[in-house]
Amino acid sequence: MFLSILLLLACDPVRTIQIEAKKKDTHILLYLKSTGSKHIGISSKTNPIEISLYTNPQFRQHFSIGRWNETSIKYLLINQIDSIIVLNRQQKQAYTTPMCIQQYLISKRKTFSKHVIQIK
Numbered sequence: 001m002f003l004s005i006l007l008l009l010a011c012d013p014v015r016t017i018q019i020e021a022k023k024k025d026t027h028i029l030l031y032l033k034s035t036g037s038k039h040i041g042i043s044s045k046t047n048p049i050e051i052s053l054y055t056n057p058q059f060r061q062h063f064s065i066g067r068w069n070e071t072s073i074k075y076l077l078i079n080q081i082d083s084i085i086v087l088n089r090q091q092k093q094a095y096t097t098p099m100c101i102q103q104y105l106i107s108k109r110k111t112f113s114k115h116v117i118q119i120k
Contacts, residue, residue: 013115015063015072017042019051020120025089027052028119030059031082041080067114070102077117078102084119 019028030049032042042049042061051059063076078098086093095104110116 012065013067013111013113014065015068015076015115017059017061017063017077017117018119019049019059020118021052021057022120023088024053026120027087029083029085029087031085033080033082041076068105068109068117069114070106073102073105073117074098077105086119 019030021028028051030042030051032044032047032049034047041063044059049059050056063072066072078101081101082096084095084101084104095101105117108117108119110118
């Protein structure tokens with residue numbers, strides 16, 4: 001039993017970003033920077049990525065293994081995200097600068113190993 005737990009703890013989880021619209025009035029827009037080069041970050045056929053119960057209720061993308069630390073967030077996400085807009089009936093939250101986006105994404109890390117960024 002101890003060996004099984006040790007093996008599970010030694011495995012690095014896959015980094016994931018998960019965006020979900022849980023309520024009818026929630027609308028999340030993820031604007032990507034235009035880039036002409038091939039990259040390993042967020043891939044989408046549309047810009048912005050629009051998440052709502054009426055359009056697309058969920059966006060999920062997996063990345064390399066490891067935790068979401070400041071370096072991995074900057075390299076895999078911040079360099080490609082122009083802004084994140086979260087709208088609901090009461091308010092509009094806009095994250096438009098790299099520092100604000102990074103702080104927002106850091107605050108959205110979930111799980112014990114911090115390998116999931118979850119925006120709802």
